Amino acid sequence: METTAAVGLFSLAPLMIGIPLATAFLLLLLGRVSDAWGHWLATLAPIVSFTIGLLLFLQMLGEPRAVEVKVYEWLATGSWSVDIGLLIDQLSILFVLLITGVGSLIHIYSIGYMAHDERRRRFFAYLNLFIAAMLTLVLANNYLVLFIGWEGVGLASFLLISFWAHKDSAAAAGNKAFIVNRVGDLGLASAMFTMFALIGSVNFADVNAAAPQMGGWATLIGFLLLLAACGKSAQVPLQSWLLDAMEGPTPVSALIHAATMVTAGVYLVIRSNAIYAQSPEATMAVAVIGTITLLAGAWIGSSKDDIKKVLAGSTMSQIGYMMLAAGLGPIGAAFAIFHLITHGFFKANMFLGAGSVMHGMNDDVNMRHFGALAGPMRITFLTFAMGYLAIIGFPFTAGFYSKDHIIEAAFHQNTVLGVLALIGAGITGFYMTRLMMMTFAGRKRWQPGVHPHESPLVMTIPLIILAVLSLVAGLFMNGWIQEWLAVPTGHEVHNTGLLHITPIGWLTMAVVAVGVAIGWYMFKDDIAETEPQTRNVFALVGRNDLYGDAFNEHAIIRPTKGLAAGLAWFDRTTLDGIPEGAAVVAGGLGNYLRKGQNGYSRSYGLILVAGVILLAAVVALGQLG
Amino acid sequence: MTTGSLLVLSAILFTVGVAGFLLRRNAIIAFMSIELMLNASNLAFVAFARQHGNLEGQMAAFFVMVVAAAEVVVGLAIIVSVYRARRSASVDDVSLMKF
Numbered sequence: 001m002e003t004t005a006a007v008g009l010f011s012l013a014p015l016m017i018g019i020p021l022a023t024a025f026l027l028l029l030l031g032r033v034s035d036a037w038g039h040w041l042a043t044l045a046p047i048v049s050f051t052i053g054l055l056l057f058l059q060m061l062g063e064p065r066a067v068e069v070k071v072y073e074w075l076a077t078g079s080w081s082v083d084i085g086l087l088i089d090q091l092s093i094l095f096v097l098l099i100t101g102v103g104s105l106i107h108i109y110s111i112g113y114m115a116h117d118e119r120r121r122r123f124f125a126y127l128n129l130f131i132a133a134m135l136t137l138v139l140a141n142n143y144l145v146l147f148i149g150w151e152g153v154g155l156a157s158f159l160l161i162s163f164w165a166h167k168d169s170a171a172a173a174g175n176k177a178f179i180v181n182r183v184g185d186l187g188l189a190s191a192m193f194t195m196f197a198l199i200g201s202v203n204f205a206d207v208n209a210a211a212p213q214m215g216g217w218a219t220l221i222g223f224l225l226l227l228a229a230c231g232k233s234a235q236v237p238l239q240s241w242l243l244d245a246m247e248g249p250t251p252v253s254a255l256i257h258a259a260t261m262v263t264a265g266v267y268l269v270i271r272s273n274a275i276y277a278q279s280p281e282a283t284m285a286v287a288v289i290g291t292i293t294l295l296a297g298a299w300i301g302s303s304k305d306d307i308k309k310v311l312a313g314s315t316m317s318q319i320g321y322m323m324l325a326a327g328l329g330p331i332g333a334a335f336a337i338f339h340l341i342t343h344g345f346f347k348a349n350m351f352l353g354a355g356s357v358m359h360g361m362n363d364d365v366n367m368r369h370f371g372a373l374a375g376p377m378r379i380t381f382l383t384f385a386m387g388y389l390a391i392i393g394f395p396f397t398a399g400f401y402s403k404d405h406i407i408e409a410a411f412h413q414n415t416v417l418g419v420l421a422l423i424g425a426g427i428t429g430f431y432m433t434r435l436m437m438m439t440f441a442g443r444k445r446w447q448p449g450v451h452p453h454e455s456p457l458v459m460t461i462p463l464i465i466l467a468v469l470s471l472v473a474g475l476f477m478n479g480w481i482q483e484w485l486a487v488p489t490g491h492e493v494h495n496t497g498l499l500h501i502t503p504i505g506w507l508t509m510a511v512v513a514v515g516v517a518i519g520w521y522m523f524k525d526d527i528a529e530t531e532p533q534t535r536n537v538f539a540l541v542g543r544n545d546l547y548g549d550a551f552n553e554h555a556i557i558r559p560t561k562g563l564a565a566g567l568a569w570f571d572r573t574t575l576d577g578i579p580e581g582a583a584v585v586a587g588g589l590g591n592y593l594r595k596g597q598n599g600y601s602r603s604y605g606l607i608l609v610a611g612v613i614l615l616a617a618v619v620a621l622g623q624l625g
Numbered sequence: 626m627t628t629g630s631l632l633v634l635s636a637i638l639f640t641v642g643v644a645g646f647l648l649r650r651n652a653i654i655a656f657m658s659i660e661l662m663l664n665a666s667n668l669a670f671v672a673f674a675r676q677h678g679n680l681e682g683q684m685a686a687f688f689v690m691v692v693a694a695a696e697v698v699v700g701l702a703i704i705v706s707v708y709r710a711r712r713s714a715s716v717d718d719v720s721l722m723k724f
Contacts, residue, residue: 599720
């Protein structure tokens with residue numbers, strides 16, 4: 001990849017990270033002084049970053065290129081040197097626009113959503129911290145700086161999930177997300193160690209250049225990076241934290257756990273495409289993990305009554321599609337990013353819509369207590385419906401283009417993966433229809449004292465913008481994105497016309513239509529206000545998150561606790577035994593010997609005389625010998 | 626008188642001192658026994674000094690006497706104050722300094 005030095009506008013790039021970061025620290029350090037205006041300042045920060053990103057994007061649109069901005073040399077030890085550097089290319093600028101664009105809308109939305117929270121300033125500071133970290137992640141020009149952003153978003157995610165830490169469940173969910181993510185971080189750190197050992201550099205450019213000579217090491221690095229991606233993107237087997245992460249305030253779920261942070265794993269895999277190109281095994285593993293997760297997420301989404309958990313399951317599922325696409329090799333990479341961006345729009349839209357519903361329903365999340373909300377919450381309903389159309393892939397909406405391309409590419413590569421992805425699309429149609437029916441249609445099942453009302457404009461305007469994007473983003477990006485990403489993903493452009501629908505495209509539409517029809521048929525009638533008892537294995541397994549927590553409990557937590565208890569026992573008995581035993585011996589001896597200190601001077605005299613006689617005897621014997 | 630017989634006398638005096646110190650309880654007697662041991666060693670010093678014909682042993686004897694005098698001053702003061710406090714001059718009664 002040809003890169004050029006930063007000139008002109010591009011030298012402003014570090015400011016995109018710097019401004020939200022500085023705002024975050026300012027708000028945290030100033031404290032209550034900034035309570036009154038902190039949220040306005042914090043909302044301005046991502047908007048400024050977005051403006052810079054947009055200017056850079058427009059400049060790159062005229063003249064596509066990749067620009068490296070070296071900020072400073074960070075580490076230099078021996079032959080290794082790591083710079084803090086930014087890489088602005090076609091891939092990262094798209095992410096910048098997504099993060100700052102959707103991020104700005106969610107900041108605006110949060111002004112309304114968090115209006116009554118007394119810790120609102122802190123919330124906005126954390127949001128800005130997240131924006132800065134996420135931008136660091138996508139703008140880094142090497143894995144180590146990416147890792148800083150990676151950990152930074154992990155921290156922000158932890159702080160925001162457990163934002164309402166007075167609830168035990170929120171505190172536990174924050175811990176869980178943080179700990180599960182550490183497993184993924186182990187993968188990323190090990191991958192970096194391997195790169196340092198192999199080529200002495202973690203720059204994307206150096207790694208990409210050296211990838212063809214790596215041989216079997218590429219497979220190892222590929223699997224380690226996949227582990228990292230699984231942790232951050234909630235892919236099986238590290239998926240369990242995402243559902244609990246819904247304990248956070250809803251804007252957080254929309255921004256971090258749907259639109260941006262959880263897609264970092266997909267970004268990592270695509271950014272490392274040169275490594276995956278060398279290792280069919282690792283690439284296949286990515287596709288398989290993606291396929292498993294897209295089905296697992298859809299399964300969970302179909303069986304939950306908590307509106308946010310349905311959306312979380314759906315997020316898992318859609319990220320599964322992206323991983324699947326990323327695992328299809330160069331052909332899928334552009335589609336993965338395409339779906340990532342459209343998903344960012346429609347999922348943020350639906351999460352914010354769910355937040356708007358909760359706002360009107362006294363923070364209830366149980367869909368069995370909703371029903372008939374289309375009337376009182378008209379804007380929320382209409383915008384949510386646009387997100388719904390986009391996610392199921394209704395023709396000409398955003399999801400229609402991005403998801404169908406993935407399914408089609410999957411069929412090209414491997415029929416099994418293709419069929420499974422197709423089934424996943426059908427289930428998506430089912431559970432999203434279920435959500436719509438339970439929330440907006442049917443009979444009023446509102447709890448006593450709940451008076452649904454539409455949210456204020458500051459919340460609905462972001463919804464409207466995102467809804468429009470959910471509808472039209474596909475039309476605008478469909479032909480263009482492949483060409484745009486041809487260089488960073490290293491593949492040739494395929495013709496995917498706007499009206500060019502292949503047999504698989506028709507098939508997908510038919511499967512989705514079946515899913516929607518089943519969803520409509522099953523939930524058009526009355527819905528019980530409590531979760532019905534069931535012996536249906538599918539429902540039971542789904543309600544328990546596919547027993548992910550139980551598996552972790554038995555396979556990992558208990559053995560680890562057992563090992564820890566064993567080591568503690570060993571430490572207590574054996575390791576502590578050595579110094580403690582020595583102390584006991586010395587103490588006992590001292591206890592015995594101090595009996596000689598009996599206070600009788602004559603007894604001391606006797607001991608003295610005996611000692612002198614002993615010495616004299618020794619000397620005398622020595623003389624004799 | 627030969628050095629040998631002087632040393633025998635010195636040894637006898639020292640042994641008597643040791644025996645007195647170990648066997649008697651009275652603090653004054655114990656003190657006398659210590660003086661006896663010190664003077665036994667003084668006798669040995671001067672006996673060797675006489676044999677070698679120099680003054681070093683005699684000087685050592687003077688030092689011992691000085692130390693012994695100082696010791697008696699301190700020791701008798703302790704014995705007197707102990708006697709005042711406890712109405713007893715027995716060394717076995719002063720046995721509080723122990724484990």
